[in-house]
Amino acid sequence: DAGVIQSPRHEVTEMGQEVTLRCKPISGHNSLFWYRQTMMRGLELLIYFNNNVPIDDSGMPEDRFSAKMPNASFSTLKIQPSEPRDSAVYFCASTPGRGDYSGDTEAFFGQGTRLTVV
């Protein structure tokens, strides 16, 4: 398996523009997570899905952020309108967990999307 695939790897956009980040989880994984990484705040969980259903979006910073998972193999994180303070590395991760805390489930991360908003 190719692992978790994120696109694009790098994105530079102007303030006010819409940005869409994409993620393809590992096939068969039931849970998907979006994290944001900055020097100041470290790794922050934004939202996670279980079986394509959003479970906890309490980490989404503002209404400008939205995430969808239309099917088991694809998720998007959208920022509209983007602002310079959104500049960060955004990671997608997936786990094979059933969603009920069975076992010690490893989270597999993609390589991230480095977003720069100028």
Next chain:
Amino acid sequence: QQQVKQSPQSLIVQKGGISIINCAYENTAFDYFPWYQQFPGKGPALLIAIRPDVSEKKEGRFTISFNKSAKQFSLHIMDSQPGDSATYFCAARPNRGYGNKLVFGAGTILRVKS
């Protein structure tokens, strides 16, 4: 609100030395404590993990020590090598809810000097 506090922020160790990174968690109930390793330009990857019913777990040069009463856990890297230079994150998983939601520490940048 950060629920896992990690220290130090950065660490420089001589080759062959011991690297020690500490984490402490607050009053939320957690049941699984993994450590992740991240190299530049890459996503974090699982390094080693421990359950709270065990006080220590060792895998090669990497050891987790866990103190349940103090709500602290630490990562020890023995015989540190330049290839261990990376950012290390401790994490904790709440024992309620769905999935494998992880709360991460702020990270420690480790540099091993050759």
